[in-house]
Amino acid sequence: MQEVINLLFVGVGGQGSLLIAELTSLAAVQAGFDVKQTEVHGVSQRGGSVETHVRFGARVHSPIITPGEARVVIALEKLEALRFAHFAHPQNGELLINDFEIVPSSVLNAAELYPYDAFDVLRSRGYSLTVLPASDTAHQLGDGRMANVVLLGALSTLLPIDAATWQKTLQMRIPPRYLAGNGSAFQAGQQFMADRQPAAT
Amino acid sequence: MSELLLGNQAIARGAWEAGVAFAAGYPGTPSTEIIETLAARFPDTHPRWSTNEKVAFEEGMGAAIGGLRVLVTMKHVGLNVAADAFMVFPYAGTNGGFLIVSADDPGMHSSQNEQDNRYLARMGKVPVLEPSDAQECRDFVLAAFELSEKFSTPVMLRTTTRLAHHKGLVQVGERTPIDQRPFEPDPKRFSVPIYRKLLRPRVEARLAQLQEYAETCPHNRIERPDGEIGVVTSGIAYQYVKEVLPQAAILRLGMTFPLPPRLLREFCERHSTVYLVEEGEPFIEEYMRSLGISNLGGKELFGVIGEYSPGRLRQSLALGDIPQPLTTGAPILPRPPMMCVGCGHRTVFSVLRQLKVIVAGDIGCYTMGALPPYEAEHTTFCMGASIGTAIGLERAGHDRVAAVIGDSTFIHAGIPALIDAVYNGSRLTLIILDNSATGMTGAQSNPAAGTNLFGEHTPRLDLARLVQAAGVEQVQVVDTWQRKQVFRAINQALAHPGPAVVIAQGPCQQLPEMKRRDIVPYVVEEELCTKCDACFRVWCPAIKRTEQGFPWIEAAECTACTVCAQVCPTDAIALRQPEQA
Ligand SMILES: Cc1ncc(C[n+]2csc(CCOP(=O)(O)OP(=O)(O)O)c2C)c(N)n1
Ligand code: SF4
Numbered sequence A: 001m002q003e004v005i006n007l008l009f010v011g012v013g014g015q016g017s018l019l020i021a022e023l024t025s026l027a028a029v030q031a032g033f034d035v036k037q038t039e040v041h042g043v044s045q046r047g048g049s050v051e052t053h054v055r056f057g058a059r060v061h062s063p064i065i066t067p068g069e070a071r072v073v074i075a076l077e078k079l080e081a082l083r084f085a086h087f088a089h090p091q092n093g094e095l096l097i098n099d100f101e102i103v104p105s106s107v108l109n110a111a112e113l114y115p116y117d118a119f120d121v122l123r124s125r126g127y128s129l130t131v132l133p134a135s136d137t138a139h140q141l142g143d144g145r146m147a148n149v150v151l152l153g154a155l156s157t158l159l160p161i162d163a164a165t166w167q168k169t170l171q172m173r174i175p176p177r178y179l180a181g182n183g184s185a186f187q188a189g190q191q192f193m194a195d196r197q198p199a200a201t
Numbered sequence B: 001m002s003e004l005l006l007g008n009q010a011i012a013r014g015a016w017e018a019g020v021a022f023a024a025g026y027p028g029t030p031s032t033e034i035i036e037t038l039a040a041r042f043p044d045t046h047p048r049w050s051t052n053e054k055v056a057f058e059e060g061m062g063a064a065i066g067g068l069r070v071l072v073t074m075k076h077v078g079l080n081v082a083a084d085a086f087m088v089f090p091y092a093g094t095n096g097g098f099l100i101v102s103a104d105d106p107g108m109h110s111s112q113n114e115q116d117n118r119y120l121a122r123m124g125k126v127p128v129l130e131p132s133d134a135q136e137c138r139d140f141v142l143a144a145f146e147l148s149e150k151f152s153t154p155v156m157l158r159t160t161t162r163l164a165h166h167k168g169l170v171q172v173g174e175r176t177p178i179d180q181r182p183f184e185p186d187p188k189r190f191s192v193p194i195y196r197k198l199l200r201p202r203v204e205a206r207l208a209q210l211q212e213y214a215e216t217c218p219h220n221r222i223e224r225p226d227g228e229i230g231v232v233t234s235g236i237a238y239q240y241v242k243e244v245l246p247q248a249a250i251l252r253l254g255m256t257f258p259l260p261p262r263l264l265r266e267f268c269e270r271h272s273t274v275y276l277v278e279e280g281e282p283f284i285e286e287y288m289r290s291l292g293i294s295n296l297g298g299k300e301l302f303g304v305i306g307e308y309s310p311g312r313l314r315q316s317l318a319l320g321d322i323p324q325p326l327t328t329g330a331p332i333l334p335r336p337p338m339m340c341v342g343c344g345h346r347t348v349f350s351v352l353r354q355l356k357v358i359v360a361g362d363i364g365c366y367t368m369g370a371l372p373p374y375e376a377e378h379t380t381f382c383m384g385a386s387i388g389t390a391i392g393l394e395r396a397g398h399d400r401v402a403a404v405i406g407d408s409t410f411i412h413a414g415i416p417a418l419i420d421a422v423y424n425g426s427r428l429t430l431i432i433l434d435n436s437a438t439g440m441t442g443a444q445s446n447p448a449a450g451t452n453l454f455g456e457h458t459p460r461l462d463l464a465r466l467v468q469a470a471g472v473e474q475v476q477v478v479d480t481w482q483r484k485q486v487f488r489a490i491n492q493a494l495a496h497p498g499p500a501v502v503i504a505q506g507p508c509q510q511l512p513e514m515k516r517r518d519i520v521p522y523v524v525e526e527e528l529c530t531k532c533d534a535c536f537r538v539w540c541p542a543i544k545r546t547e548q549g550f551p552w553i554e555a556a557e558c559t560a561c562t563v564c565a566q567v568c569p570t571d572a573i574a575l576r577q578p579e580q581a
């Protein structure tokens, strides 16, 4: 069976993880792949944890990814990276994480229970991670909300979809007045990956 | 041409292509996007939000008898509400094609129960189609209308959450013009109950014909017949089987009621082991066992509870371990959805928490009032249940009871119960959270909003007058963000010897006009703050704490609802721009 590429996008409702999952699906369609996507839905606008599965390849059956089979887990927030890390493939999987913390307000003492050391925990468990200052970068580019697109730019360097297809997809889906900003955010993510140290194993 | 579509969008697309000329539904996850897609992309199907599922079904019934092709949509529990009509319509049979989409929610992602509506279809003697992907969501809708008109029967399309809410590539077509069928009034068929006895045998005869159809219909197909292991499956679970058991012979049932006995028997005779993989209850399995088929592995392997997945199948069949969520020293903090920042329900629940009343709740965003930090909702069952439950709790001797219901839910199923409270002399205290929206399902319009599915203005339902007309003497309308008003009104209602209603008004934050607003956020002036923490007891997620222990408002999140400023005893929170801005 031909390889199916599994991508899991996670974050907090409102951060735009669904949008970059959708852009990825559309880019994969443009590139000629069969695609399935599913959001563990509900009420994402209300600050809950959000999880979107994207799978593409020659032929895709299930829209759901099995834990341990994701090529990349793209996390817009640290705690969510920890929650979903086990979806990454133990050998070929990696995590792309935005260095950003959102303390949940569900529990009263959440600020004390928040896993500030999540990256160390993940590394100690053998996960391969790339931590990006996507929110900071987006902020410098003028709008912190574009952190998702910074991550998308970084992700794009790991996928068999060419630059022209990504450009076309962004143009198709992003309203013209936001296109320039998002284009820079996308490039910043690509650049970060080009500059990064080879991942330590 | 192919498009990447949600299962629900594909259903809408199919309905449009099939020539649907009327569509009605009531919002409910995971069915909502069907009507929304029709409105956004295919308005010539004449879609609407009805006031509840029963009304939607009955409107559809009328339109179909009148000769149109009709689509009616609802979530699984919606069919309980529409069941009265659903069970009788098949006796008459339809004229124009009639399709009801029942969206089941295994895993209860956004529902109060798990319920497999194939049983209701069987009870109503209504044939069921179950697509397996987004493409079939479109294709089966087209097929359903053919089936419906050929056998003069309503047809159910049963979807599940994953099917409705996944996207896949869909090959689409164009709209077929369908001529309206003539309507001939026929009391023996449509109106006089005594004649139903004559119709009863016809229902059975039709079922027998449908069963014969199921034996050879294209929706039930065998793949890889030479595989050693056999699998019988339906719905999205078929995709999981393809992935986990790629070598197996598969009998994919696209029509799951009535079931084809010969096809099932023959398939099972050819394979020594047969797995039965169906999400939900053992609906197909029970039937197969009733045929005497015994070489089956079904629910005892895969389970009845929750949603299926490829991982779950693999584990059930002992085909390998699946990595589990990380365990760290501390449990991984949960992050459940919560009421929006500035949601008007927050004020009401902080007051209810303070008043320590028993709260009979209902279904909507306010259901989250049962969770921390409010923990001020003590029962939630089904739409409209708050009022009846409160009446009963009062009968059982609990005297400080309040019912809480949203505007949409009140209109859907609360009105008869309110009339009952007056009629039977209950003391009922009812709080109607009037946010001009059906919030939980995505801020859809409703009669109290004064807009319809297309955003056009409609006469606005006057809840206060409606409640007065029911005979409620004490009716108070308050601004839901005025905490003192809300507090006083609820207290007065509780003290009133007869039924009393508080209508707490303030638009849902998810309404487009609320999202579009320019918001000037509130700020904390640290010089004035005494760190008394009163503002923290408003439980607004936009209020955080600085390292020095002062409250601090996240400007991007604040909706300027004013509630924190109202409770601050030193006026340290105000609508002021920070100096440096
Ligand atoms: C019978 C039935 N139909 C539909 C639903 C889906 N549903 C859940 S909450 C809700 C509406 C809530 O609207 P409202 O009562 O106005 O409260 P809000 O969410 O706006 O606070 C709906 C339609 C359901 N649970 N049961
Ligand atoms: S969607 Fe509307 S009703 Fe629901 S929590 Fe948000 S503001 Fe409140």
Ligand code: SF4
Pocket: B341, B342, B522, B538, B540, B541, B542, B543, B553, B557, B558, B559, B560, B561, B562, B563, B564, B565
């Ligand atoms: S910070 Fe205050 S004014 Fe702003 S949304 Fe929260 S409670 Fe309302």
